[in-house]
Amino acid sequence: MTPKSDLPQGTLDLLILKVVALGPVHGYAIAQRLQQVSRDVVQVPQGSLYPALHRLEYRGLLAADWKETGTGREARFYRLTRKGRAQLETEAASWQRLTEAVGLILKLSEGGAQ
């Protein structure tokens, strides 16, 4: 097994919002999607996925409906609310800024730091 990175604090919410933004999706699919897209680098602890979903729903960033899946079973589908979309944008932007800044710092050569 390749070593997996732990998710930095708070990024799980951002990732969920991003996945849900692509279209209504149920919890299991979110877990699958995150794992596939991150090429198995990001291991989402499934135990914390559902509490996160419920928290986001409680905060009004997500909404949930019961719908039939392709296989004919009822599943709880999450979708982004307007508030959730705004939150996603701000969080994505701030993540972008943060990673850029961290990247810049990491690119400093030893001598350049003097």
Add this chain to the structure above:
Amino acid sequence: MSWWRRLSRRNRMEEQLEKEMRFHLDQHTADLIAQGHNPAEARRQARLALGGPEQVKEDCRDARGTRWLGDLWHDFRYAARTLRQRPGFAAVGATTLALGIGASTAIFSTVNPILFDTLPYPHAGQLMMIWDIFQGARSDVTFHTYREVAARNRSFDALAVMEAWQPTLTSRTSRTSRTSASQPERIDGQSVSAGYFRVLGVAPALGRDFHAGDNADDRFKGPRVTILSDTLWRTRFAGDPAIVGRQITLDDDLYTVVGVMPRGFENVLEPSAELWSPMHYDTGHVTAFETAEWGHHLQMVGRLRPGVTTDQARRELNTITLHPVPDFPRPPWAALKYGLISNPLQGEISRSVKPVLLAVIGAVILVLAIASVNVTNLLLARGAQRRGEFAMRTALGAGRPRLIRQLLTETLLLALLGGALGMLVAELGVDALVALSPSGLPRAGAIAIDGAVFAFAFGVTTLVGLVVGLVPALYAARGDLVTGIQQGSRRTAGGRQFTRRALVVSEVALAIVLLVSAGLLWRSLARVFAVAPGFDAGRLLTMQVQYNGHRYDDGRARRRFLAQALEAVRRVPGVAAAAFTSLLPLSGEQNGTYGTQFEDGRSYDVSRYAVTPGYCQTMRIALRRGRLLDEHDTAAAPPAVLIGESLAKSQFPGQDPIGRRVHVGPLNRPWYNVVGVVGDVKQGSLVDIQPHAVYLTPAQSWFADDTMSLVVRARGSDVTALAPAIKNAIWSVDQDQPIVRVVAMDTLLAQSESQRRFALIVFQAFAGVALLLAATGIYGVLSGNVAERLREIGVRAALGASHGDILALVVRQGMALTGVGVAIGLGGAAAASGALVTLLFGVSRLDPVTYLCVIALSAGVAAIACWVPAWRAARVDPAIILRAE
């Protein structure tokens, strides 16, 4: 979405959560099977990946924020169930807390209006009372001082002066129908300057306020108007809406009613006042100093301008008093040399009762603390019994905080039960307190169980619930699994035992503080009543008679009435002696103080008694020298005066005062000759410093008093039984005389100490409760201890310990706890009694008799509390115990 709706949707949410988890697991399992795992393995891996569906669900609930509410509900139901399972425990705990909470709530509702509540006036913080300083003591102000301050100050929006006024109200409306048999009634009222209600900031509900024109200078020609209280208006005038403009008869004069005060109006300066009338003082003749306008008999109250502070006002008053101006001349006795005292009204109202109330508050806090400690101990004992249960719950996954919360919920529920019961206790307590309250307790009418009291009770209940539950909860949550689950193991939790003992010790100590305080007050009161009042208070009936009507404007008519009334009263069977006095000792009357001046110019403040001949004999006041007043001391005879012993000693040390001359009151009157010296009499209260006294006859007084008190010495012991016959005798002389305050001298004597008595009764009750609680505390700890040591006791018995040995073992343990508690308590009492000093009399706060009695009493009670568990321990049959192992 409200919490409650969320909670009600709880079941549906639970279902959905369950369904969501199942879907996830099924889906994952299906995927794993598709990847080639066998179904059972796939299922296992899916569960593993999710990390325990129950845990996830719990986290989801947490995430939604409903969990605490659900838990709370669950905790409460669980708590209710546990309490129901042990009704005895619940009853004892709730009753104990009810005593503590009820007592504190009752006390709070009594002191709240006096000490904490703002007065029922707009911006009450701006109200101040102003006093003169006369002979080193605070005194009422004179009318002209009021005039000067009112004219010169800039700090006050309005100032007013007032004095008590007790007119006689007759129901007839015109003087022509004098023969009607209506009962004359004396009404408590106030004579006020026109701005009185403006200062208070309350306007009449009907009609108008007084205006400056009502205070006309001429006291005979000014308009006679009056404002009624709501109560008087409703009771005497049937709430007649057309009352404004009507005339009523007060003291034989017609007064026009100009207004009625609002229903809730509280007149804190004179709570019993039911009507008000403007005072008529002469603003001219300022330098004719021998006038009523220069007498110290007015109370002054003022309302500060907005933004002016108390200190600014004080500074300005200081400046005014230090710099007299020619427009406002001052006589020597109102020269304001020492300034004026000005204090916020709120504090002034409670000044006299504050020491008592603070002591009572302290006492009730102790009671509450003892009750709480007792219940804590109960809970600890119960915690010991429930160790197995807690251990089981911990094993099943309850976290420590969760367990603590559960236990706190239980004690909170217990406290709530106690609080609810406590409200009943408070309800009864408030009634009792009001009934017992010292006469002159300010704002007694405002004492009620109201919103603030409820809030207080609820706050105390919650606090007590938390405090009481915390230690037991921490202990319970600390218990370690293994020993807990092995219920058979009787190894005691040493820490818990130590805590329980410490709590019992503190309970005993607190009870000792209360017992010592009660004891000191008791001994003080005994000492007070041992003080000789200077007269014989037994079999003495007193009543107050007031001249009613213009036919008594003449002093001779008053004296004739006195003589005839005395004659009639003396004829009543059972009357041994009778006399009138203008000033009755220990009655609370305060307006009898006048200045005297001897030939050498030395002057004294004295209590002046205008008494009919025979007064000293009736009261049995001792004659020390010379003679008493008699029938020969008439208006035509040379003025004669008796002086009190202390005055004689101060003025004529080692000399004979008989034949010396003295001015009583105005200096422009003939000298009085001292004809006798009589024993000193306590006037204000038994504990007051002896006031100087002079006695003269009404015939030789420079003015005729408006009210006189009749004192009757009865032959039999039931003096009040004589009252109707005596009243009829007076009414046979004049049926229009109002007779008030018919009371035995014994009762007056007791009332004069009502504050001390009030404190004593409260402390006795609280000390009794405290002692009982402490005793049950000792009993509880020992019982629990015996129960836990049964095996050891059994072994001891098997090894040959006699009943007596085992008895001694247990009793010794209990008495050791008591001993430590008593020792700490005595130290605490010695410190706390400092707060009682103002209430003590003739007893040191370290009075050894009191302390020894308290030690003996608490040791005795503790011994009884120890005896029962000890006896039980001694009866242990070693065979049974050891077989049970």
